[in-house]
Amino acid sequence: MYRALLVYFSGTGITRHFAQxxxxxxxxxGYLCDLLNLEELIDITVLWQKKPVALHYTIRAEVKRPLSKYPWPYIELQDALKAVTENPILSNLESEWEDYDVIGFGSPVYGFRPAPVMIRFLLDLPVFKKPKRVFSFATHDGAQGDYENFMSQVLTDKGLKFVGHIDHTFVYSASAVIRTSFNRLTAGRLLVQKSVQAKENIKIFIKYLNNLLQGIQDIYRIATPMSIIFGLPYRLIYSYGIDFLLNHFLFGFGIHKDKCIQCMTCVMQCPQGLIELDDDGYPLRLYHCMYCLRCLNWCPTDALYFSKLTNGKARFPGPEVLLEAAKQDELSARLKKH
Ligand SMILES: Cc1cc2nc3c(=O)[nH]c(=O)nc-3n(C[C@H](O)[C@H](O)[C@H](O)COP(=O)(O)O)c2cc1C
Ligand code: SF4
Ligand code: SF4
Structure with a gap:
């Protein structure tokens, strides 16, 4: 029996759903498979804040709309890669993970790369002496960009044996915050449908892993010239679309004080620990962030917004709520039949 570990970060629950x-x-x-949420493994707030890595969109946000009250604390990704050192806090992981035959690392795609907190974690990993087999997984909205290459590069640099990658698009959770309404049932049905497709791909991936672990050489997927040619325009449109979305619809940090009940949910939920309360007890975000959208989505009173375009718009309730909506609908359809 093989043992697998899936280490993941998830902003709004989609990557957690994929990991599950x-x-x-x-x-x-027949595998024994453990799930490990990065946020339960370590205090990523502390880890990230010591050496914060910024992706392009955060840098652009700071340049365009500086939150100039504080000095810019971020390390650009290229500089972070050059200055990579092992973090003593994580040095025990090689022995802790010794019994696993294979480990998967998963994150949402943000700005065509893994989420900055996942990047920080990977860069801080020790260099493994035994080349354990690892793979990456991701959820995204159609433009995974450099994610797979990045994971392959970083994990290989850490002495690990990168054996493959699997990703899937589920529901466009990120765009919920700019829509006027969000239909839970429609999104729930889509999530169920996408999950069925994802399961088929996962089965193929596991078959490939099985062969690999049994020493049978196998190739997981080959990009055919036709798929590259047809995929390119789609990829370009999607890439620019997401770039446009990030640039125009995120950023800023507005608050409706009349709606805020000072519950601290946003403060507690921020994986980057960037939200504090001001002297009057209202949330204040210190810097531009990775825009995981948790504070916006999980605020119980819709008191927060990033830009005018997200103000008063829908919020993403998380995959569990969507699946429940789809389940209830199916149940009531069955009852009607009988
Ligand atoms: C700040 C931000 C940047 C994103 N960048 C990309 C991207 O470059 N390409 C893409 O396909 N999807 C992008 N997305 C969409 C997410 O990857 C997608 O919604 C993912 O499933 C969210 O997973 P989560 O719920 O685990 O956070 C982005 C989302 C956010 C919030
Ligand atoms: S989660 Fe919403 S209501 Fe709670 S403190 Fe933050 S802004 Fe205020
Ligand atoms: S401020 Fe909000 S969107 Fe930004 S990292 Fe924190 S929780 Fe995520």
């Missing part, structure tokens, strides 16, 4: 699907499929195939 992979776990479910692995267990069906």
């Amino acid at each position: 699907l992979i776990q479910e499929q692995m267990e069906e195939q």
Whole structure:
């Protein structure tokens, strides 16, 4: 029996959902599979704040709309890569993870790369002496960009043996915050449908892993020239679309004081620890962030917004709520039949 570990970060729950699907499929195939949320493994707020890595969109936000009250604390990704050192806090991971035959690292795609907190974690990993097999996984909205190459590069630099990558698009959770309404049932049905497709891909991936672990050489996927040619325009449009979305619809940090009940949810939920309360007890974000959208989505009174375009718009309730909406609908349809 093989043992697998899936280490993940998830902003709004979609990557967690994907990790759970992979776990479910692995267990069906006889694996023992553990899930590990990065936020339970370490205090990523502390880890990130010591050496914050910024992706392009955060840098652009700071240049365009500086939150000039504080000095700019971020390290650009290229500089972070050059200055990579092992973090003593994580040095025990090689022995802790010794029993796993394979480890997957997963994150949402942000700005065509893994989420900055996942990048920080990977850069801080020790260099493994034994080349353990690892793979990456991701959820995104159609433009994974450099994610896979980045993961392959960083994990290989850490002495690990990168064996593959799997990703999937589920529901466009990030764009919920600029829509006037968000239909939970429609999104729930889409999530169910996408999950069925994802399971099929996961099965193929696990079959490939099985062969690999049994020493049978196998190739997981080959990009055919036709798929590259047809995929390119789609990829370009998507890339620029997401770039446009990030540039125009995120950033800023507005608050409706009349709606805020000072519950601290946003403060507690921020994986980068960037929200504090001001002297009057209202949230204040110190710097531009990675825009995981948790504070916006999980605020119980819709008191927060990033730009005018997100003000008063819909919020993403998380995959569990969507799945529940789809389940209830199916149940009531069945009851009507009888
Ligand atoms: C700040 C930000 C940047 C994003 N950048 C990309 C991107 O470059 N390409 C893409 O396909 N999706 C992008 N997305 C969409 C997310 O990858 C997608 O919604 C993902 O499933 C969210 O997973 P989570 O719920 O685990 O956070 C972005 C989302 C956010 C919030
Ligand atoms: S989560 Fe919303 S209501 Fe709670 S403190 Fe933050 S802004 Fe105020
Ligand atoms: S401020 Fe909000 S969007 Fe930014 S990292 Fe924190 S929780 Fe995520």
